[in-house]
Amino acid sequence: MEFSERGYHQTGISHIAKRLGIGHGTFYRYFENKRDILEHVIDSVCDKIRLAMAEANAPTASKTLEDYEAQLARLGVSLSRILHETPGLFRILLLEATSIDPEMTRRITDFFDWCARQVDAYFENGMRQGFLRSDLDRQATAHVLVGMIFSTILMTINAGDPDLLKRMNSAVRRMLLDGIASRPDFQNRSEPT
Amino acid sequence: MEFSERGYHQTGISHIAKRLGIGHGTFYRYFENKRDILEHVIDSVCDKIRLAMAEANAPTASKTLEDYEAQLARLGVSLSRILHETPGLFRILLLEATSIDPEMTRRITDFFDWCARQVDAYFENGMRQGFLRSDLDRQATAHVLVGMIFSTILMTINAGDPDLLKRMNSAVRRMLLDGIASRPDFQNRSEPT
Amino acid sequence: MEFSERGYHQTGISHIAKRLGIGHGTFYRYFENKRDILEHVIDSVCDKIRLAMAEANAPTASKTLEDYEAQLARLGVSLSRILHETPGLFRILLLEATSIDPEMTRRITDFFDWCARQVDAYFENGMRQGFLRSDLDRQATAHVLVGMIFSTILMTINAGDPDLLKRMNSAVRRMLLDGIASRPDFQNRSEPT
Amino acid sequence: MEFSERGYHQTGISHIAKRLGIGHGTFYRYFENKRDILEHVIDSVCDKIRLAMAEANAPTASKTLEDYEAQLARLGVSLSRILHETPGLFRILLLEATSIDPEMTRRITDFFDWCARQVDAYFENGMRQGFLRSDLDRQATAHVLVGMIFSTILMTINAGDPDLLKRMNSAVRRMLLDGIASRPDFQNRSEPT
DNA sequence: GATGAATGAGGTTTCATTCAT
DNA sequence: AATGAATGAAACCTCATTCAT
Numbered sequence: 109m110e111f112s113e114r115g116y117h118q119t120g121i122s123h124i125a126k127r128l129g130i131g132h133g134t135f136y137r138y139f140e141n142k143r144d145i146l147e148h149v150i151d152s153v154c155d156k157i158r159l160a161m162a163e164a165n166a167p168t169a170s171k172t173l174e175d176y177e178a179q180l181a182r183l184g185v186s187l188s189r190i191l192h193e194t195p196g197l198f199r200i201l202l203l204e205a206t207s208i209d210p211e212m213t214r215r216i217t218d219f220f221d222w223c224a225r226q227v228d229a230y231f232e233n234g235m236r237q238g239f240l241r242s243d244l245d246r247q248a249t250a251h252v253l254v255g256m257i258f259s260t261i262l263m264t265i266n267a268g269d270p271d272l273l274k275r276m277n278s279a280v281r282r283m284l285l286d287g288i289a290s291r292p293d294f295q296n297r298s299e300p301t
Numbered sequence: 302m303e304f305s306e307r308g309y310h311q312t313g314i315s316h317i318a319k320r321l322g323i324g325h326g327t328f329y330r331y332f333e334n335k336r337d338i339l340e341h342v343i344d345s346v347c348d349k350i351r352l353a354m355a356e357a358n359a360p361t362a363s364k365t366l367e368d369y370e371a372q373l374a375r376l377g378v379s380l381s382r383i384l385h386e387t388p389g390l391f392r393i394l395l396l397e398a399t400s401i402d403p404e405m406t407r408r409i410t411d412f413f414d415w416c417a418r419q420v421d422a423y424f425e426n427g428m429r430q431g432f433l434r435s436d437l438d439r440q441a442t443a444h445v446l447v448g449m450i451f452s453t454i455l456m457t458i459n460a461g462d463p464d465l466l467k468r469m470n471s472a473v474r475r476m477l478l479d480g481i482a483s484r485p486d487f488q489n490r491s492e493p494t
Numbered sequence: 495m496e497f498s499e500r501g502y503h504q505t506g507i508s509h510i511a512k513r514l515g516i517g518h519g520t521f522y523r524y525f526e527n528k529r530d531i532l533e534h535v536i537d538s539v540c541d542k543i544r545l546a547m548a549e550a551n552a553p554t555a556s557k558t559l560e561d562y563e564a565q566l567a568r569l570g571v572s573l574s575r576i577l578h579e580t581p582g583l584f585r586i587l588l589l590e591a592t593s594i595d596p597e598m599t600r601r602i603t604d605f606f607d608w609c610a611r612q613v614d615a616y617f618e619n620g621m622r623q624g625f626l627r628s629d630l631d632r633q634a635t636a637h638v639l640v641g642m643i644f645s646t647i648l649m650t651i652n653a654g655d656p657d658l659l660k661r662m663n664s665a666v667r668r669m670l671l672d673g674i675a676s677r678p679d680f681q682n683r684s685e686p687t
Numbered sequence: 688m689e690f691s692e693r694g695y696h697q698t699g700i701s702h703i704a705k706r707l708g709i710g711h712g713t714f715y716r717y718f719e720n721k722r723d724i725l726e727h728v729i730d731s732v733c734d735k736i737r738l739a740m741a742e743a744n745a746p747t748a749s750k751t752l753e754d755y756e757a758q759l760a761r762l763g764v765s766l767s768r769i770l771h772e773t774p775g776l777f778r779i780l781l782l783e784a785t786s787i788d789p790e791m792t793r794r795i796t797d798f799f800d801w802c803a804r805q806v807d808a809y810f811e812n813g814m815r816q817g818f819l820r821s822d823l824d825r826q827a828t829a830h831v832l833v834g835m836i837f838s839t840i841l842m843t844i845n846a847g848d849p850d851l852l853k854r855m856n857s858a859v860r861r862m863l864l865d866g867i868a869s870r871p872d873f874q875n876r877s878e879p880t
Numbered sequence: 881g882a883t884g885a886a887t888g889a890g891g892t893t894t895c896a897t898t899c900a901t
Numbered sequence: 902a903a904t905g906a907a908t909g910a911a912a913c914c915t916c917a918t919t920c921a922t
Binding site for chain 2: 115116117118173202203204206207208209213217220231234238239240241242244245247248249251252253254255256258259260262263266267272275276278279280282283284285286287288289290
Binding site: 516517518519520523 | 902906
């Protein structure tokens with residue numbers, strides 16, 4: 109997508125049309141607006157992510173910490189796959205679309221909130237099942253986890269290091285589950301894959 | 302700042318000049334460019350954050366987990382103060398400046414990398430002192446922590462809930478240090494303020 | 495006709511095609527051009543008017559002022575009927591078609607000239623018969639009469655008052671034949687219907 | 688004015704700017720819109736005409752038919768002068784501006800109505816003074832007179848004959864005051880100049 | 881130093897017309 | 902014969918930047 113390479117505002121309709129090999133008037137047969145195409149892109153990436161979260165199983169599917177860890181790993185794999193297949197989409201979602209207009213910002217904010225509510229449901233299940241801390245501030249922690257995930261994606265997009273994604277992915281899970289503190293009294297879990 | 306209310310591309314030189322109470326030609330005596338002013342703003346916010354990190358003490362200052370926790374808390378307080386004093390600056394840094402051009406994106410990316418290197422130094426100290434896990438992927442985890450911090454700020458900017466910042470702030474420290482898993486064999490630390 | 499409701503320039507080929515219930519490509523089987531359809535419309539309205547003038551009898555048919563007055567009345571009735579049946583046509587002729595291009599303006603000008611020549615023939619007959627003033631500037635007065643007629647139509651199109659046409663119609667005939675001056679020495683003709 | 692030569696829709700901002708010898712962006716410092724400039728032109732021509740009517744003296748100034756005839760003659764001179772000085776203005780008013788949009792059409796219609804009301808005031812005075820017919824349909828006749836005047840202007844704009852204006856001008860006054868009928872019993876007034 | 885009038889590149893969008901199906 | 906997808910010329914308009922005053 110031209111937007112992710114050049115940026116939304118730097119991309120003219122003529123650029124898009126030229127890349128698609130169509131006349132620039134043709135563009136307006138399929139999209140209402142320049143903004144309209146961005147909306148479609150955003151919708152598409154959000155849908156992909158929603159699907160990825162759904163594929164990671166229902167919130168109530170995990171009975172143990174290991175189950176939950178596996179769910180998280182599957183989500184990481186799904187998101188990595190999306191990132192690999194369509195690397196531009198996240199750039200548009202996270203870097204470009206945030207500065208178009210209040211309505212678009214709202215749309216993205218709402219999507220993050222939706223993600224946080226999903227995570228919240230997982231947390232609720234974990235607390236009910238007893239494998240998550242009972243004193244968890246579910247809502248706040250869910251937002252933090254969502255932030256971790258998307259900032260991980262963002263940072264690996266812009267990084268040169270192709271290995272960083274995998275390592276941050278692991279670091280997220282490790283930190284989420286165990287924290288970073290050493291445990292003199294506790295056998296550290298082995299690194300999750 | 303006009304940029305944070307209206308957005309960079311929606312803000313004209315005339316808007317800025319009017320707010321500053323100067324003629325819009327005069328603007329060019331003080332700034333090279335429209336882009337130039339954004340650069341100044343970004344530099345200013347980055348400086349504020351660098352100062353906040355410096356105020357939280359040197360990486361080697363903490364000998365125990367409690368020290369480190371206190372450092373983190375001080376950093377949280379400092380950032381919260383900046384956010385409170387100049388709420389627009391972060392919006393510009395995190396939402397607007399990311400979509401200007403590759404050079405500007407690079408500048409922000411580099412700043413995040415710098416932050417991550419700072420955090421890395423804290424982690425190195427913690428591992429040397431023995432209060433952080435010895436198997437920590439320092440670099441990746443540092444990036445994750447930076448991502449947590451800035452995504453927390455970002456999310457609280459756009460949220461209606463004024464209390465969310467404090468709660469996410471706590472959630473970040475809690476998760477960072479202990480993870481979210483329950484510890485049948487371990488007395489959970491009390492909630493840090 | 496779409497042109498009279500929306501205006502020529504505000505009307506797209508697609509509007510016309512939709513109203514005709516055909517695809518907008520099909521339009522070009524029946525008309526050369528967008529302009530071409532306007533030409534047809536103009537031709538049609540001019541033909542109607544020419545027919546109306548013909549129906550009012552030959553220029554030489556009237557022997558007396560009363561005959562001529564009756565001819566004028568018949569013409570008024572005919573034009574009123576056209577105006578009532580197809581109110582949009584005059585709007586197109588008098589308001590829209592005048593601003594398309596020089597050729598179209600010329601066409602309308604020529605039509606008015608033709609009308610004036612017709613009127614001229616009536617005047618010539620009237621002068622020969624002796625019931626019109628012998629010092630009449632036939633050509634100029636014919637143009638004035640044509641102007642009166644069409645401006646009457648135009649003004650009644652845009653007026654809210656549905657009675658205005660009839661009253662202006664009478665006023666035209668009254669003014670034409672007797673003028674507006676009072677005649678202390680002359681019994682005013684009774685108001686013609 | 689470019690509008691009167693090329694037509695409103697055929698005239699681009701670039702044409703106007705080129706003719707004025709300014710950059711086309713400069714145009715927008717002085718006019719809101721393309722339409723805005725037309726509005727100014729229309730206002731200007733209407734003002735000229737209003738002034739011309741005012742110069743022809745107050746409605747109540749004439750005590751006799753001769754006075755009124757002189758007023759009419761002065762009005763004719765004034766309008767002829769405007770027509771001579773700025774021939775394009777009337778073309779725009781009468782041919783172009785009528786097909787822009789309903790609001791503009793309304794504006795012109797309203798102006799004609801205003802003219803008719805002025806004429807009405809003259810008629811009222813004439814009837815009160817007794818030099819105009821007592822059975823005059825003032826409102827309708829006023830509209831007809833206004834129509835005569837403007838259609839005279841319109842026809843002479845488009846005619847090749849430069850003498851036509853003067854002749855139609857006379858014909859209007861002659862017809863208005865005496866009609867065109869011969870008067871066996873009445874000494875025709877001599878042709879007014 | 882300060883100003884704001886002037887500029888024109890460049891953007892988005894419309895729509896009459898063509899032409900393969 | 903009928904269609905409507907495709908086209909691209911051309912329109913209007915914005916706004917960052919310059920420069921004479």
